Amino acid sequence: MPIYLYLDRGTLFHRFHPTVKVFGLFAVFWTVFWLDHPVALAPVGALLLGVAHASRSWANFRRLSWLLLLIVFFTSLVWILFFRVGAPLAKVGPLWVSRASLEFGLGRGLKLAELIATTIIFLSTTKVEEFSYGLRALGVPYRVGFAITLAFRLAPLFIDSALEVVAAQSLRGHEFRRGGPLSRLRRYAPVMIPVFMGALRKANNMAMALEARGFGHSPRPTSFAEYRFTRSDLFALIALSVLASASFLAYYLGWAGIKIR
Template sequence: MKTTLYVERDSFVHRLHPTVKVFGLFAVFWSIYWVDNPVALTPLALLLLAVAFAMGAMENVYRLRWFFILIIVPTMLTWMLFYRVGRPLIHIPLFHVSRASLMFGLGRGLKVGELVLASVLFLSGTKVEELAVGLSRLGMPYRLGFTITLAFRLVPLFMESALTVVDAQRLRGYDFDAGGAFERVRRYVPVVVP
């Protein structure tokens, strides 16, 4: 199983200078941060998906689909249920669902999803070495840039080690896929926690 997100392609994103990529990521984050309306966030989501398609990163988006769902859906539901503004459409003692809370929850979910999608696109089109160059050209201190790039190098190694442990446990007959969702998550805890 592939543990890195980088996709080797010759797309326009891959050919950009690393500094432009880092600045572009910051610009996308900044534009997402200031918008809460889901109607205004939708065109940016479509643009990010078009960029993902153009640079060949849709395989990473598909590979991480459950991660996107696990991040976006709880965020949306939490804001929809606990954001208490407007006339309630549904009112249960602890929960207050109004049109405003539905729109706000949808906006927050889209916002988080777009932040993750932009990060996945950045990592799909940027090598770790390019990231180091981009950060140093933007004036980031060497130690901080080195720490960030070191983290990007170590995460795939840790993932690869965890996947090796999972494969070894499967060979011994341990079934990670048995039971319901909570049972499956519980079975992965010994792999994640040393």
């Protein structure tokens, strides 16, 4: 089973220069960061849906849909119930919601969904090597960039290993869902210890293999991949810059915030 989210589809979004892709990731994060109101966030969401479609990333959205929905739903719910500002619209026992809390909660959920969607699109269209190259081009030190990309490489391995450990301990009659929160936390020790030890061992083996393959030999490693900056890259950079600026402007002018009534 492939361990990355990268989908080899050859769309325009796949062909963008790595620097543009990494810049795009941060530009969308920046854009979303300044927006709170769901109406302000909605156009960005629509734009992301369009990009997901054009980059043919739906397979990964389907794969992670349960995670996406779960996080967005609970985030919205928690903020709607606990953002206790404005005049109550409805009340059930100690819980109440206001227009402001509804807007804020939905905005938070949407914001999180857009951040996750941006990451999924980025990982669906960007190889680990491109990510590393893009980070270097934006001035991130090579080792730091490589470590970040390695984390993407390792995460699925650790998840697989954790699932196997959970199965192994269940077969020994271990129940993870017994007792209160603290007791439940303690009951995860039989999983955490083997996973942690395995991760240390794996990281050690990987570090050894990296050094044996010359990692760190040259202060300026070269790149096997060749990337050309094209006119499409330039247009994309301009569009992303406009988007990021517009978002900040909307924030600055107070168009993107929640009004308390």
